Amino acid sequence: MTPLSWYLILSATVFSIGLIGFIIRRDLIVMLMCLEIMFNAVNIAFASFSFYNANLQGQIFVLFSIAIAACEAVVGLAIVLALVRNTGINHSDEINKLRD
């Protein structure tokens, strides 16, 4: 049986890669994809804690987390869509106006 620390290190690695991608990419949609990567890393950590403590509350929390991630993707993509439609900008460092 693989120990708990392996799963946690897997989660930490994937979370760090997602964090780096969120910092260094310019595309707004790729930044949202990196957010999904970070969500999945945290879900792996929750599921591994649920497995190694022999209770199901971690899995319940993963269900809630998946639903909240879906909400976040909907609202984020709607904001990006409105931004691209109104200004034609899809890069994060060109957004420097609060009004047209």
Place this chain on the structure above:
Amino acid sequence: MNPAVEHAFFIYFFVSLCILSVAVIASRNIIHGAFYLLIFLLHVAAVFLFLNAEFLMVIQIIVYVGGVLALFVFAIMVMNIKEELRHKRFVKFSTAGLATGIIFFVSLYIFLNHVKSGENVLIKSDTTSLGKLLFSYYLLPFEILSLVLLVALIGGIIIAKKTPVDREGR
């Protein structure tokens, strides 16, 4: 399952998850990034299967691959984002961001390297007990979550729709 086989599969999933997440970041074309994200999500579902969470695996595939990723691809196609070579992929401070992430990972690794777990593991996870827990102890968060989903749906529609000014062409 044989422990050696399980270790080998776990190492495969570890390496492939790292490679796929790096590929999502490093891909120049956004559609390619979305495709790598699809394979990444399927691998995460397989890791859930390792942890005796079959229901989570199914929910991951249905919600993420069938919902969120389809939403991403739909948004990319609606926005008609072309590959712009005049822009660089990374921001100006990308090395500083990389160093920040590496420092974060090293500190987490030092913290997580000596984690001890209990002896009893989840023997058999059936969806029945998960459903009983979800609809007894977690009934109020479940209902609140339904309300949150409704609010996010309405908010997404209102943010992304065309305003009347756009429709009249003024």
